[in-house]
């Protein structure tokens with residue numbers, strides 16, 4: 001079994017990526033739009049087991065003040081084996097900024113607290129589909 005960690009997104013099969021987001025209930029993603037989003041990100045990370053994509057994530061940033069971690073997901077059958085931690089650690093190592101934020105769901109907040117993330121008391125978000133964010137318990 002071979003494990004490969006890649007910090008560019010050139011070898012990602014975007015249909016496999018969309019399938020992971022579907023399986024972890026992070027929405028129905030278009031493979032083409034996913035590819036564009038990852039290509040426009042400051043940094044990305046993907047983990048492959050035997051050439052199959054098992055975990056991925058990305059960060060968008062101005063490289064100075066602000067960054068957002070996005071789309072961090074691990075295939076359900078590979079969760080709780082340290083892959084999510086490797087993705088987040090790599091992304092954060094690449095970011096030398098004042099603030100890093102992310103959206104997550106209440107059940108995943110303890111996962112991010114171990115990297116030093118704090119719950120926001122005064123954060124706000126604009127969403128094209130707020131009802132989906134409400135279902136995900138991101139907003140009231």
Ligand SMILES: CC(C)(COP(=O)(O)OP(=O)(O)OC[C@H]1O[C@@H](n2cnc3c(N)ncnc32)[C@H](O)[C@@H]1OP(=O)(O)O)[C@@H](O)C(=O)NCCC(=O)NCCS
Nearest residue numbers: 024072073074079080081082083084085103107108110111
């Ligand atoms: C959240 C997620 C990225 C974590 O990745 P993972 O590979 O399952 O987690 P890891 O195995 O790297 O966990 C690292 C540590 O965090 C802990 N952990 C993982 N998920 C946790 C959770 N939901 N709550 C509390 N602790 C958690 C693990 O027990 C482990 O602890 P340890 O280092 O003391 O052993 C993954 O479970 C996932 O893809 N979930 C669904 C998608 C999602 O909700 N993404 C977030 C949207 S931004």
